[in-house]
Amino acid sequence: MKPVSRTRELEAQLADTEKQLRLLQKISRFMVREMSLSDALQRIVSLVVEFTNADSCLLYLLQDKELVLCSSNNPQPETIGKVKLALGEGLTGWVARERRLLSISREAYLDPRFKHFSDLPEDTYEAFLSAPIIIRNHVAGVINVQHRDPHAHSGGDMELLTTIGEMAGSLTALATLDSATLARADLLDLVMQPAPRG
């Protein structure tokens, strides 16, 4: 390989890796800020779209055994809290039930697991990357990244979305913690006892 093309390739890889690092650092900051859960999740989906050049990012949380659409970078107010999927239903439900990352680079709508929603424009998108949202080792939701046109997901993209699913889960769990409980907590006692959390 010629030095110049090797240099360009390295520059592109470095820019991409730095972008991924900054994305995780920004999400980490949301975890320690005082903001509503809806604001924090909304900012995560916006950042994911910005950093991955995706056309859509949808985030579902699990409630009463259903996946409920909680955040979208293209918010249609009538869909938030309304679009619901059973565990195992559609690509999103499959990711939640199997607790596995799913990557489809083209024609996601032809996948036998696909479920059509007439009210979501994302239904016609080609590429689909989806990771479970995890709270304390259990599936608590799903985050989907979609591209209108065919798009190959790299191993780095997949690892990044896996981590974002973990961070979104941690952020959601933190939002259930009230300040009084937190203020009362004896951190030293907690750290000195080697018993598993929970």
Place this chain on the structure above:
Amino acid sequence: MKPVSRTRELEAQLADTEKQLRLLQKISRFMVREMSLSDALQRIVSLVVEFTNADSCLLYLLQDKELVLCSSNNPQPETIGKVKLALGEGLTGWVARERRLLSISREAYLDPRFKHFSDLPEDTYEAFLSAPIIIRNHVAGVINVQHRDPHAHSGGDMELLTTIGEMAGSLTALATLDSATLARADLLDLVMQPAPRG
């Protein structure tokens, strides 16, 4: 600059950035695993030492207005839970009180804010990098990275430790959340109300 040296420089930068990304991804994984808080913090300090080539990493948590040593990569069992600092006492106390990152590249022990502990070998180390541990926008502890020999900390090192301080805080806060409270939590209700957390 000659193409070859530019290539080497880029390769080194890329390797370093990838290492930082992997470190945050590993810490994120601890947040969603079932493990004791002491185990999780212990793994964080071990990873920080491994990824930064430091000689020491010490983690203090704030309890009753004192900073208590909770985790160390060189665990001397008699120091954990025993070494204590007031807010503002020593370099560590300064970081907690000021809620600021502190970077000293050489002769940290000559800093007027330094406090000597006869029982900590880290007292003789040259370089000191320290960031506050944050829980919900408040200081909850401090994490210190020390090198025996003089060591210049890059902007990237500083940003990385800032993020690790946030992630360690989030992990600690999550450990105070009991499973029953979490299981009862209505995530959908939480996400649909735009009130600030807390």
